[in-house]
Amino acid sequence: MITLKSLHKSYVTGNNSLHVLKGISLEIEKGEMVSVMGASGSGKSTLLNVLGILDNYDSGEYYLNGMLIRDINETKAAQLRNRTIGFVFQSFNLISFKNALENVALPLYYQGVPRRKRNQIAMEYLDRVGLKDWWTHLPSELSGGQKQRIAIARSLIGKPKVILADEPTGALDSVTSMEVMDLLQEINDTGITIIIVTHEHDIAMRTQRSIKLKDGVIETILYHKSTYKAVSSF
Amino acid sequence: MFDLDKWQEIFSTINKNRMRTFLTGFSVAWGIFMLIILLGSGKGLQNGIDAQFRQDAVNMIQFGSGTTSKTYKGLQAGREIRFTNEDYEFLRKSIDGLDKVSSRYFMWQNRVISYKSEYGVFDLISAHPDYIDIENATLTEGRFLNQIDIQKRRKVVAIGEPVRKALFKNGKSPIGEYIKLNNIPFQVVGVFTDKNERDATRVYLPISTAQMISGGADRVHSFAVTSNLSAAESEVLEKNIRTKFAERHRFDKDDQNAMWMWNTLKEYKKFSNLFLGIQIFVSIIGAFTIIAGIVGVSNIMIIVVNERTKEIGIRKAIGATPLSVVSMILFEAVLITGLAGYIGLVLGVGVLSLVSSILPQNDFFQNPQVDFTIALVSTLVLILAGTLAGLMPALRASRIRPVVALRDE
Ligand SMILES: Nc1ncnc2c1ncn2[C@@H]1O[C@H](COP(=O)(O)OP(=O)(O)OP(=O)(O)O)[C@@H](O)[C@H]1O
Numbered sequence A: 001m002i003t004l005k006s007l008h009k010s011y012v013t014g015n016n017s018l019h020v021l022k023g024i025s026l027e028i029e030k031g032e033m034v035s036v037m038g039a040s041g042s043g044k045s046t047l048l049n050v051l052g053i054l055d056n057y058d059s060g061e062y063y064l065n066g067m068l069i070r071d072i073n074e075t076k077a078a079q080l081r082n083r084t085i086g087f088v089f090q091s092f093n094l095i096s097f098k099n100a101l102e103n104v105a106l107p108l109y110y111q112g113v114p115r116r117k118r119n120q121i122a123m124e125y126l127d128r129v130g131l132k133d134w135w136t137h138l139p140s141e142l143s144g145g146q147k148q149r150i151a152i153a154r155s156l157i158g159k160p161k162v163i164l165a166d167e168p169t170g171a172l173d174s175v176t177s178m179e180v181m182d183l184l185q186e187i188n189d190t191g192i193t194i195i196i197v198t199h200e201h202d203i204a205m206r207t208q209r210s211i212k213l214k215d216g217v218i219e220t221i222l223y224h225k226s227t228y229k230a231v232s233s234f
Numbered sequence B: 001m002f003d004l005d006k007w008q009e010i011f012s013t014i015n016k017n018r019m020r021t022f023l024t025g026f027s028v029a030w031g032i033f034m035l036i037i038l039l040g041s042g043k044g045l046q047n048g049i050d051a052q053f054r055q056d057a058v059n060m061i062q063f064g065s066g067t068t069s070k071t072y073k074g075l076q077a078g079r080e081i082r083f084t085n086e087d088y089e090f091l092r093k094s095i096d097g098l099d100k101v102s103s104r105y106f107m108w109q110n111r112v113i114s115y116k117s118e119y120g121v122f123d124l125i126s127a128h129p130d131y132i133d134i135e136n137a138t139l140t141e142g143r144f145l146n147q148i149d150i151q152k153r154r155k156v157v158a159i160g161e162p163v164r165k166a167l168f169k170n171g172k173s174p175i176g177e178y179i180k181l182n183n184i185p186f187q188v189v190g191v192f193t194d195k196n197e198r199d200a201t202r203v204y205l206p207i208s209t210a211q212m213i214s215g216g217a218d219r220v221h222s223f224a225v226t227s228n229l230s231a232a233e234s235e236v237l238e239k240n241i242r243t244k245f246a247e248r249h250r251f252d253k254d255d256q257n258a259m260w261m262w263n264t265l266k267e268y269k270k271f272s273n274l275f276l277g278i279q280i281f282v283s284i285i286g287a288f289t290i291i292a293g294i295v296g297v298s299n300i301m302i303i304v305v306n307e308r309t310k311e312i313g314i315r316k317a318i319g320a321t322p323l324s325v326v327s328m329i330l331f332e333a334v335l336i337t338g339l340a341g342y343i344g345l346v347l348g349v350g351v352l353s354l355v356s357s358i359l360p361q362n363d364f365f366q367n368p369q370v371d372f373t374i375a376l377v378s379t380l381v382l383i384l385a386g387t388l389a390g391l392m393p394a395l396r397a398s399r400i401r402p403v404v405a406l407r408d409e
């Protein structure tokens, strides 16, 4: 599903250049659930942004679903994000003036799905994350866990192949965190690849393997026995 | 182009961000409103001054005798100049380019005029038959003075409508009735109206009759003539009259006190320049109003885009293309400025017509109104400008990288 070959990325600010990803090579199979760990500033979010085509990289190769992602224009990137990638963020990133239903339906708006149809589909996804009765609520009227479930419903509605989650439980208490993980696990069970950036071990333990970053390179890859799917592709 | 879904999305954004929408809309509506008021007021002023001149013939020259203030060929200053009927004949025969000619004999006394038990005080003007055209008055009944009245020194008068109202209260026709001036009976031969209220409350009598009853012999105080000339030609005519009369009456032709002159066309020309000045002034202010509107809209658009950076980042992350971001912001700008512009237009036109209906009939300000094409064009210009003003921030927004927009502060 995802192939990285000695990927490099630097941030250039003024005269300074900060080399963040220093040659990442990685293969993630379709249907895998992977966690990315590492100290703060080790480049986890940077990696995830590159994977999500939210940011570009300097050298190396990135194949998404067999397609080389390099120098693609913004329009193409937007379409790829819309059709193949779902995002879940630590700070939810819901649109504040839109209610739960409208937030969930928005990716379908950019797919050109008519309003009535997309609202109907959004309702189904809200039902799936257990928030059907909350569809009229604005993000400000929802709890953190509810907001994250709305965000997950939104990431799912475009029928993506990959879900990229940057610290999805970072702003949630442990009980809510586990509920969100249950939901992600359910989604993964339907065959959608999931990559989760996290600091928490018990979150990482629920994925099939953990990729640990240190100073811009992969330090270790940990396979978790507890998961039923054993993957040994790297 | 017309994508209902897109408009629904834009409308829902506008609807949920009312304060922002109001601020953008207000600056546009205000700009258009002020522009309409400005254009309308300029027009009202112009209408008012225009109407002032319409009351009399526009191409009229009046002149009269005075007292010399300069010595001339050995003659002392301080000499009184006297015009007579001969000057009237001279004017008719020897000066080219004249259309209507009348002389006047001033009779300040004799102003109480009565009919049976009714009486009033009115201006009594002695004149020639041409005078009705010079004053731009209109007959409503009977006839005006004629040549035979002059020759036979008939005791006849033409009276203004207000005079008729004051003296003939039973509503019967005054034609053929006798009114008394200074106890001398005069027969009413005609009734007239004049757009100028003051010129209408008059009683006209033949100049020859006036000279006779006040013992004025052939004395004439002033002349009024009209021509069908341009402003420039009219000035030549004015000079020609002055030169010829200076020769006849032996005074320095540059002596303004010996003979006063009033050229309406020249004065009108001055006011035409004033109109032009007003129009230029209004146009400049109008242009600045539009510019202020544009600056206001673009400022607000910049703020709006900044405020929406995060939202735009989210939209892009979930699949908004740069084009869809540009069009979202542009269409929103068009919708708001269009609607607000329309509201400003309607309010402006409404206030103008309200003012024009409640304003008392005023000499210098009449019918403030705005040329609808101008109003519409300026509204469209502002909408277009608002759109262009929105284009820059919209393009900037479309180039915002989603990572940058989504970064947590
Ligand atoms: N847009 C940017 N411009 C410049 N430097 C950046 C930018 N984004 C991140 N960095 C730097 O790159 C390094 C890696 O950042 P990144 O956000 O990937 O870390 P992270 O592993 O996600 O950390 P955390 O666990 O705190 O989220 C950091 O030193 C950060 O300061």
Ligand SMILES: [Mg+2]
Pocket (backbone or CB within 6 Å): A044, A045, A046, A166
């Ligand atoms: Mg991070």
